[in-house]
Amino acid sequence: MPESIQNEDPKFYILDTNILLHEPLAFLNFQEHNVVIPMVVLEELDHIKDRQKDVSRDARVAIRSLEEALHEATPEQIIDGVPLTRISGEHQAVGHLSIFPDFQLRQAESALALNENDHRIIQTALQLQKDKAPAKVVLVTKDINMRLKAKGAGVKCVEDYRTDQLIDDIRLLSKGFYQFEGNFWDSVGEVKTEQDGRDIYHFIARDLFPTVYPNEYLLDETDHFCARVESFTDSHVKILDLGRERLMGIRAWGISPKNIYQAMGMHALLDPSQDLIILTGPAGCGKTLLALATALEQVVEKGMYEKIIVTRNTPEIAESIGFLPGTEEEKMAPWLAAITDSLEVLHKHDEHMDASLEFTMKKANIQFKSLNFMRGRSIQNAVVILDEAQNLTASQLKTIITRCGAGTKIICSGNLAQIDSYYLTAVTSGLTFIVERFKNYYGSSTMNLNGVVRSSLAQYAEENL
Numbered sequence: 330m331p332e333s334i335q336n337e338d339p340k341f342y343i344l345d346t347n348i349l350l351h352e353p354l355a356f357l358n359f360q361e362h363n364v365v366i367p368m369v370v371l372e373e374l375d376h377i378k379d380r381q382k383d384v385s386r387d388a389r390v391a392i393r394s395l396e397e398a399l400h401e402a403t404p405e406q407i408i409d410g411v412p413l414t415r416i417s418g419e420h421q422a423v424g425h426l427s428i429f430p431d432f433q434l435r436q437a438e439s440a441l442a443l444n445e446n447d448h449r450i451i452q453t454a455l456q457l458q459k460d461k462a463p464a465k466v467v468l469v470t471k472d473i474n475m476r477l478k479a480k481g482a483g484v485k486c487v488e489d490y491r492t493d494q495l496i497d498d499i500r501l502l503s504k505g506f507y508q509f510e511g512n513f514w515d516s517v518g519e520v521k522t523e524q525d526g527r528d529i530y531h532f533i534a535r536d537l538f539p540t541v542y543p544n545e546y547l548l549d550e551t552d553h554f555c556a557r558v559e560s561f562t563d564s565h566v567k568i569l570d571l572g573r574e575r576l577m578g579i580r581a582w583g584i585s586p587k588n589i590y591q592a593m594g595m596h597a598l599l600d601p602s603q604d605l606i607i608l609t610g611p612a613g614c615g616k617t618l619l620a621l622a623t624a625l626e627q628v629v630e631k632g633m634y635e636k637i638i639v640t641r642n643t644p645e646i647a648e649s650i651g652f653l654p655g656t657e658e659e660k661m662a663p664w665l666a667a668i669t670d671s672l673e674v675l676h677k678h679d680e681h682m683d684a685s686l687e688f689t690m691k692k693a694n695i696q697f698k699s700l701n702f703m704r705g706r707s708i709q710n711a712v713v714i715l716d717e718a719q720n721l722t723a724s725q726l727k728t729i730i731t732r733c734g735a736g737t738k739i740i741c742s743g744n745l746a747q748i749d750s751y752y753l754t755a756v757t758s759g760l761t762f763i764v765e766r767f768k769n770y771y772g773s774s775t776m777n778l779n780g781v782v783r784s785s786l787a788q789y790a791e792e793n794l
């Protein structure tokens with residue numbers, strides 16, 4: 330390595346395979362520090378690249394990117410470190426990239442079996458920790474269990490990959506509404522008011538708001554005030570006066586909101602100017618039911634869209650569903666039972682519920698699709714319901730959202746307390762990522778549906794288990 334780099338005592342970041350699958354160009358995001366790829370990571374990428382799964386594409390991109398960085402280097406240079414400045418494109422990496430020949434490692438005092446790939450990566454970290462002292466060596470992996478094993482084996486620094494993590498505490502996540510203390514109007518001075526048809530707009534001084542986001546709903550502690558931010562300047566905020574009574578009177582496909590949070594969510598879901606609606610909240614707060622009811626209202630009753638496409642992540646992080654029998658819709662049916670359950674709730678009072686369900690499915694053109702087959706599609710004039718979005722990465726959510734063409738509304742719902750993925754936490758979930766990324770976008774709304782309305786039993790379980 331060059332003497333100048335050594336004098337700066339750079340860190341050494343060892344990347345696990347899941348980092349390159351999560352973001353194939355991740356090795357360019359460590360600025361002046363050095364990136365080390367264990368040989369076993371290349372072996373795993375090689376096994377993954379030919380699979381008929383969505384993740385194989387990311388493996389191939391990672392391999393091609395690494396080849397671009399190393400293709401003119403000698404074997405000695407690859408082991409010692411190749412400057413990342415040789416890679417073209419917009420990045421700020423000025424450190425070095427190297428491949429560590431972990432197959433040369435011998436069984437160490439840590440007693441880790443080197444026939445397991447994870448253990449070879451951990452052993453690489455232990456060896457570099459010894460060889461590069463006193464420089465800091467960091468193992469980066471999204472596998473929570475591997476982070477625990479590495480720390481137990483003696484790796485001093487183990488981290489998650491946080492380049493796409495926008496917040497450090499889930500409590501800082503935007504809820505889509507802000508509640509003022511007391512009576513909102515008591516703190517407001519002179520107000521300019523305009524009326525446009527049935528809509529009434531107020532222009533409020535900006536300094537009354539701690540933070541302002543487009544389409545953010547506003548509440549106070551009274552039973553009357555409710556508004557939504559329409560636009561804002563450096564001096565004033567334009568709000569749409571909604572009123573709680575009017576919001577609570579919203580109906581869609583025969584259902585009405587049970588609390589003000591559901592009312593605000595339904596208002597956003599039924600707004601034709603909103604192309605992306607994000608619903609978060611605990612189990613039983615009504616996310617799926619509201620999404621489906623408002624989608625049916627807009628497709629069947631109002632004719633604003635042509636169809637409803639329902640999708641969600643399937644086990645194995647939204648990979649293969651090929652072993653299940655039947656068509657794509659039949660394969661997806663077990664994972665979309667929440668949707669069919671909600672349909673039954675919406676039609677439970679019909680005289681012939683089965684006939685009503687069949688009619689609604691055909692009339693609304695409801696289609697069940699797998700995430701695995703969404704890449705490359707362009708979805709037009711549809712409502713897309715993406716359920717259980719908390720288990721998706723930012724990359725997977727980007728795949729879905731970028732498929733939406735003209736006249737398409739996408740509804741993402743999820744509960745950040747019910748993440749099933751080995752590699753995600755509440756702060757690294759793709760759902761958290763898009764809430765933060767889209768909070769300043771005028772074509773999207775977020776709503777955290779506070780309160781469990783499913784049953785008193787469900788509410789008690791949510792609060793106490």
